[in-house]
Amino acid sequence: MDKNKTGQHISHQFNIELNEIRNRVLEMGGLVEQQINNAIKSLVEGDTNLANAVIQRDMKVNAAEVAIDEECSQILARRQPAASDLRLVVAVIKTITDLERIGDQAERIARMGIRLAEQERPKNGYHELQNLGEHVARMMHDTLDAFARTDIEAALRVAKEDLSLDQEYDGIMRQSLTFMMEDPRMITRMLDVMWIARAIERIGDHAKNIGEYIIYLVKGKNVRHTSLEDMEQELQD
Amino acid sequence: MDKNKTGQHISHQFNIELNEIRNRVLEMGGLVEQQINNAIKSLVEGDTNLANAVIQRDMKVNAAEVAIDEECSQILARRQPAASDLRLVVAVIKTITDLERIGDQAERIARMGIRLAEQERPKNGYHELQNLGEHVARMMHDTLDAFARTDIEAALRVAKEDLSLDQEYDGIMRQSLTFMMEDPRMITRMLDVMWIARAIERIGDHAKNIGEYIIYLVKGKNVRHTSLEDMEQELQD
Numbered sequence: 520m521d522k523n524k525t526g527q528h529i530s531h532q533f534n535i536e537l538n539e540i541r542n543r544v545l546e547m548g549g550l551v552e553q554q555i556n557n558a559i560k561s562l563v564e565g566d567t568n569l570a571n572a573v574i575q576r577d578m579k580v581n582a583a584e585v586a587i588d589e590e591c592s593q594i595l596a597r598r599q600p601a602a603s604d605l606r607l608v609v610a611v612i613k614t615i616t617d618l619e620r621i622g623d624q625a626e627r628i629a630r631m632g633i634r635l636a637e638q639e640r641p642k643n644g645y646h647e648l649q650n651l652g653e654h655v656a657r658m659m660h661d662t663l664d665a666f667a668r669t670d671i672e673a674a675l676r677v678a679k680e681d682l683s684l685d686q687e688y689d690g691i692m693r694q695s696l697t698f699m700m701e702d703p704r705m706i707t708r709m710l711d712v713m714w715i716a717r718a719i720e721r722i723g724d725h726a727k728n729i730g731e732y733i734i735y736l737v738k739g740k741n742v743r744h745t746s747l748e749d750m751e752q753e754l755q756d
Numbered sequence: 757m758d759k760n761k762t763g764q765h766i767s768h769q770f771n772i773e774l775n776e777i778r779n780r781v782l783e784m785g786g787l788v789e790q791q792i793n794n795a796i797k798s799l800v801e802g803d804t805n806l807a808n809a810v811i812q813r814d815m816k817v818n819a820a821e822v823a824i825d826e827e828c829s830q831i832l833a834r835r836q837p838a839a840s841d842l843r844l845v846v847a848v849i850k851t852i853t854d855l856e857r858i859g860d861q862a863e864r865i866a867r868m869g870i871r872l873a874e875q876e877r878p879k880n881g882y883h884e885l886q887n888l889g890e891h892v893a894r895m896m897h898d899t900l901d902a903f904a905r906t907d908i909e910a911a912l913r914v915a916k917e918d919l920s921l922d923q924e925y926d927g928i929m930r931q932s933l934t935f936m937m938e939d940p941r942m943i944t945r946m947l948d949v950m951w952i953a954r955a956i957e958r959i960g961d962h963a964k965n966i967g968e969y970i971i972y973l974v975k976g977k978n979v980r981h982t983s984l985e986d987m988e989q990e991l992q993d
Contacts, residue, residue: 599836
């Protein structure tokens with residue numbers, strides 16, 4: 520009876536720890552989402568103060584990754600989790616790596632934004648990058664929601680959304696190329712647009728990765744190299 | 757006595773499993789190294805057959821990641837490793853993610869190589885990309901060596917080498933931009949060169965990541981966001 524009580528206590532305490540980890544990932548994710556939004560805003564508005572704030576705050580993202588990683592290692596060592604608890608810890612270890620890389624891309628966008636702020640602004644004010652950036656920010660938000668609710672349907676929607684983001688990205692690349700060829704004086708500026716579009720597109724890839732970890736977490740299946748159709752099939756099984 | 761024997765047996769069996777995992781990572785790394793070399797070769801020689809072989813073989817890289825990932829999860833669940841054994845498993849989980857992404861970049865280079873093979877070849881035969889590619893292939897080789905010997909000095913050298921790779925990459929980017937501006941008919945081809953250089957540079961980043969996991973594995977310290985100087989200090993402690 521006494522032993523059972525201790526067992527329950529440990530399990531209860533363990534659940535608190537797992538919830539704590541989950542919350543810290545969501546907190547880190549919220550910070551990263553804010554970094555994306557601010558990086559895009561600083562770029563579109565030519566706001567170098569905001570861009571510098573994004574660059575500064577990337578350290579917080581990095582610190583969050585190191586701290587959560589450490590906690591995961593401690594949980595693995597002390598709690599020796601099994602089954603879905605173990606999958607949660609492994610999924611968290613992978614998720615924070617992608618979150619940290621998303622943070623790096625946001626920082627990169629902010630740095631390029633500072634460079635662009637010194638140049639003459641185009642008439643459309645980088646409208647196409649704003650759209651692409653808002654698209655990926657929504658994807659990121661949905662990914663974190665899917666993680667919070669361990670919702671595999673939502674995670675699958677994120678993977679599908681990445682296709683549509685890629686198409687939008689391809690459109691920007693084609694358009695930038697056309698502008699360059701029509702007017703070679705535009706080459707440098709269009710290259711900057713291309714690099715920023717690329718950074719945003721990479722964020723979409725990372726969000727998709729996180730969606731895949733959520734599916735792994737729930738279904739215990741690695742779907743990383745699976746087509747969307749097969750993934751949908753998988754979720755119905 | 758009997759119990760002790762069993763204990764030794766389990767521990768012995770566990771060591772075999774850990775060695776097995778280590779070997780499978782090295783095998784996967786060897787495959788990825790070959791993919792890099794072949795991707796660069798196919799590009800430089802305009803060999804579309806070889807490029808197609810690289811694209812085909814990326815499936816093997818993906819399959820290796822899924823299989824090793826699965827083995828790591830099983831080891832975590834069955835063996836409940838602690839201390840350095842646990843760090844090895846966590847380092848392997850992270851390492852294979854980067855190896856798989858390197859494989860993706862090699863595939864991307866091969867795909868762009870096929871596109872370039874249809875176009876007129878430049879006089880220098882993409883010499884600068886060949887150099888950059890050979891540079892990153894050496895880095896990759898050294899990284900795998902460092903992993904095989906869990907040699908943190910060698911891992912630190914990989915991190916340093918990434919700086920020199922980045923400089924070489926920056927040079928190619930500046931040169932390509934100059935060519936574009938001088939002769940706008942070169943825009944498309946120079947953009948291709950830039951994207952390929954970028955893919956090679958990304959491989960260097962992943963190799964550096966793996967070097968950092970090796971340092972974590974040996975020292976139990978996450979050095980991901982540490983400067984090279986601080987890293988060196990760390991290794992002397």
